Amino acid sequence: MKPADQIRRLIDESQITSGPGADRRILGDALDQLATRRRGEPALWRSIMTNRKTRLAAAAVIVFAALIVFHFIGNPVAPTLTFAQVVEPILKASTAEFDIVIGGDGENKPVVHDLVMGSRIRRTISGMDNVVTIIDLETGRMLVLVQENKEAQYMSLEGLPSMPNYMDHLKNLILTLQNAPDFVIEDLDEREIDGRAVIGFLAKHPRAEVTIWADAETGLPVRIDQSEGQMQTICKNMEFDVPVEEAWFSMEVPEGYTLQEDATLDLEAGTEEAFIEGLRLLAGTFNEGQFPAGVAVEDYLKQAAQVARQIDEMDLSAEEEMAMGQTINAFLLFTRFFRGEGEWTYQGQGVMLGDAETPIFWYRPRDSETYRVIYGDLHVEDVAPEDLPEPLPPRTITEPGAGYQSWSRPEFVGRQENFYTVLPDAQVRVEAHLTLLKGPHDTSLMPIRLPNANAPLESVRLGEPGALAQDLVTLPFHAIGDSTYNVELPLEELLAGRTMVICQWHAPLDAFRFERGKYWVDIEGLIPTISHKVNVGVDPDSGFELTLPVTDGWANPFTSAVAEEPINKLGRCALAIQKRQ
């Protein structure tokens, strides 16, 4: 035997083990050293997205996530438009331009900008200005162009429904749904969005709610808010028949670009196994061993840029990046094109990967009598409906529960109904009826913020919803800043069902902005709210009258839909009053 082979054999047969003492010393000191290192803070969305080193695969993941939104718009429960002025421009348009925001309004949300011509969409995403995607629905392909490093890649979209012309598809959809008996349309009256007066129509369907806002003067649709199942999207800044050039939608690779290997995005790839692998990757690699806050597309988009940056830091090869991107794609597809019965439930936030006791996700496969429950160590069990895990305190409130509940989050959440009464001395009395739904378990001090400056809080009372005035009890409060107060809540009273807090203050009428012949009120919750209603009344001696139909003395210029997550500001609406004729 050659000496090299002899040495190799000795090496192979050598067994050397470290005892607990050596492990404690070597690994212990290394771990101590690790603990003393200063770790960087996660960057914000914008700073991450300006990272110029984002690579093709990571970018493609984000574009793909947004592509799902496109698919969503093409879904058979998409917007119905039932009044001619709003429908007409869409039906006549050959091109369109709009922005899509996933997961509702809010700062730092990625915005997908689409330019549509026939079957093709030219897509960019905020913060990723160097990536352009051309989507061709007719051939089921998309071309991703990374302008920074001149890279191009074709992606085949398998499982995409046939949609030869996106505009035609949208038109057919509208025509089909216009007379659908399931839809109920509710007028939302006038309000202001992005400085523009708009009229709203709320279309309700058992599976979806769609709010369409049209310019009050031109009747052109400007924004569509849509919620279906567990996903919310906003389509806004809509323009139709915008001038475009065919070259913008070319599927040819521009000169000077390096074409990468083709990839395939299979929209049918969202299996349970793929979902579990995605959970393992997101928790184990991108989230310090903890499961993420959410698993829906919008949840991923919130962290997509950070994931892209992290992938960039890993020095992966192009193939490795692509493999990781495909894992994430398949993960997203599972919840996006969910094929189970009813809704899925995720409550993995903060659970550590490897926790075999804690259920993090469950759903019922179609035609199955049992549920599939995924645990923190990613093993799966079939569970009968009666044995499903007890839900944790919900982080979102879609269906207000009965009474008041404490939860682990720090904020109070409720529903709010404001009553504005115009008084004779050009004053407005405001009563905010706040029905509390959730609150932290460790404090009885509820901070509130009044919308009007120079309008101090006068009283706070507590009672059961619908209680008579004499049954209300006064609550103590004290100012903690400009227009902000702490209200002392008796938690035992809340738990006993006395959950309505009534705050009262007065504001001069001129504190409400007067524009276009109307007084406007900012729609803001005293605390984060899931629904908001505005009622307006006038004192007979005030010199004002109401401009909307009156029920029990009150006009109702604004009623919000129930939001999936609590929000503070909803914009503004007209007070529905005018000087008495």
Add this chain to the structure above:
Amino acid sequence: MEDKLLVYRCKRGSREALTRIYQKYKADLLLLAMALLNDRSAAEDVVHDVFVSFVQGLDAFRLIGSLKGFLLTCVANHARNWNKAERRRARAGNDETGAAQADGPLETIACNEQVGRLSGALAELPFEQREVVMMHLQASMTFTAIAQARAISPNTAKSRYRYGLDKLRSLLNGEATR
């Protein structure tokens, strides 16, 4: 890709990832250290220093090639430094090493007979030959890579390897015939 993810997670402070790296490669590293130094206490010291240095340098660390190869090269470097220090101590007639061995929290490494044969045979070679033989045969490093790591020419690396093997041939064959 696992090693890249482990390094990445280490950079973000993951104790689990560092533990995984240690468990994954400690036997290889200890074996190399033993083969180069023929001293269990010194081998443990060297692997200890390699891991602590690895963590200290994580921020600037970029994994190019294999993590195992990188760590083995680090062990060879630390072993070389330990060997130089040992020679200095021997020249000065200082017997600190023996004292350290007696006191140390060491001797917590268990080796089978093959480790003894390997390190015993290699101990007969000059250190420079030992490390080239082990880096080539255990870490699967090319002579070019060894040359770069040692700041020598590839031919020198090859010569050291050849001389080392020639000597090992007689050592191992002699041992086999005994």
